[in-house]
Each structure stands twice: as C-alpha cells, then as structure tokens.
Amino acid sequence: MKRVARPITVKYLQNAAAFYLERYPSSAEGLRRVLNRRVAKAKMLDAPIMDNVQQAIEVVVAKFVDAGVIDDKAFAQTKARSLHRRGTSSRLTRQKLKMAGVDADTLDEAMQGLDVELDVTPAQREHHAAAALARRRRLGPYRPTEDRKDHRLRDLATMARAGFAYDVAKKVIDAKDADSLDEA
Known part of the structure; x- marks a missing residue:
C-alpha cells in the first residue's frame, strides 16, 4: 500500500514547525532544515506542493523568530x-x-x-569538561587503581576521540585521584 502524503501548504508548514518546536529546541536554520526535509519527503511521495514553498518556509521561520519561540x-x-x-x-x-x-x-x-x-578561562573550561568526561566514562582516576595502568592508552584515545588536546587528556588521565581533578 502506497503512503499518501499530505499536501504542503502554509498551514501545514506552520503546524509542522509548531509540532517540532514543542518537542525540540532549535535554531532558525535547524527549523528551516526540518521543514525542507518535510517538503523533500512530500516530493518523493508525489504530494501536491504549493508554489513558492521556499518563501513560505522563510515566512514561517521568521514568524517563530519574531514571536521569540526561536532564539x-x-x-x-x-x-x-x-x-x-x-x-x-x-x-x-x-x-x-x-x-x-x-x-x-x-x-x-x-x-x-x-x-x-x-x-x-577557556583552558580551565576545557579541563573541567575533560574531567567531566572522565567521570562519566569512568576513565583515568575514576577507574579502579589496579586497572589504570593497563587502560591508560585506551583512556587517552577516548579523550582524543572526544576532541581534547593531548596535554589536557594526559593531565586528566594521569591525575593522582579524582579529588585532585576538582582542585585544578
């Protein structure tokens, strides 16, 4: 059975935007992308699409920005x-x-x-974020003492994949204990 898509109208776009924004916070560009995906899906399903749909999307996004829903x-x-x-x-x-x-x-x-x-400072913020990741993932000083040495390289790799610079990751992973991280 073929799915039937609803026609794309201004009212449909407004309702879709409102429904999306009720559930998820978004930037103006994010909402624009969501509405464009809806239009693309409707095109794939051969649904009727209003003329000037891009202008209608811009008007809907502007309306939500002006209302303060999107900031x-x-x-x-x-x-x-x-x-x-x-x-x-x-x-x-x-x-x-x-x-x-x-x-x-x-x-x-x-x-x-x-x-x-x-x-x-930005450097301190980065260190705090690295410590938070280590705590959440149980890396370095949050790992049982007997396992730390065996998992050191793995922990450093995890920090690198998370986008932390080597010196920040090394400082966090090689910290003596979790309490010394909170002081830094």
Whole structure:
C-alpha cells in the first residue's frame, strides 16, 4: 500500500514547525532544515506542493523568530552549557553547534558567555569538561587503581576521540585521584 502524503501548504508548514518546536529546541536554520526535509519527503511521495514553498518556509521561520519561540543566542548558550556539563570538548561543542545551524558570531558569543557564566578561562573550561568526561566514562582516576595502568592508552584515545588536546587528556588521565581533578 502506497503512503499518501499530505499536501504542503502554509498551514501545514506552520503546524509542522509548531509540532517540532514543542518537542525540540532549535535554531532558525535547524527549523528551516526540518521543514525542507518535510517538503523533500512530500516530493518523493508525489504530494501536491504549493508554489513558492521556499518563501513560505522563510515566512514561517521568521514568524517563530519574531514571536521569540526561536532564539539562536539562547539556543547556542543552553546547548553549549549542556554539552560542557556532559564533558564535551570545545572543539566538538563548536562542531555540534555549527551542525545545528548556529552562525559563527553567535557561536563565539555562546562560548564566551559560558566562560563568564562559569567564571573560568577557556583552558580551565576545557579541563573541567575533560574531567567531566572522565567521570562519566569512568576513565583515568575514576577507574579502579589496579586497572589504570593497563587502560591508560585506551583512556587517552577516548579523550582524543572526544576532541581534547593531548596535554589536557594526559593531565586528566594521569591525575593522582579524582579529588585532585576538582582542585585544578
């Protein structure tokens, strides 16, 4: 049985955007991508699509931005804070925010805002994120003492894949114990 897609209209785009934003935080570019995927899916299913669909998408996105539902700065700040707490490196945080459709200036403001909020330098922020990753993944000082030596290279590789510089990863993995990480 062939699936039948609903016609793409302005009302459909508004409803799809509202439904998406109720469930997920998004940047303006992120919402634009979601709506474009809906249109592409409708094209694949041969559904009727209104003329000037790209202009309609821009109008819908602008309407949500003007209403304050979408705020790229707040989105970037919240996402950066969340990723930092999880132990995501600055490099990976920047990459994830770019992929979410955050422009470079907003991204820089979010990272600087995170430093101000945490009252740290970028290097200290990176160290705190590395320690958070080690805690979450039970690496280095969070590993049982008898296993640390055998897993050191594996732990360093995990930190490298997470986007941390070697010196930061080495400092965290080779820390004497978990308490010494919190002091740094």
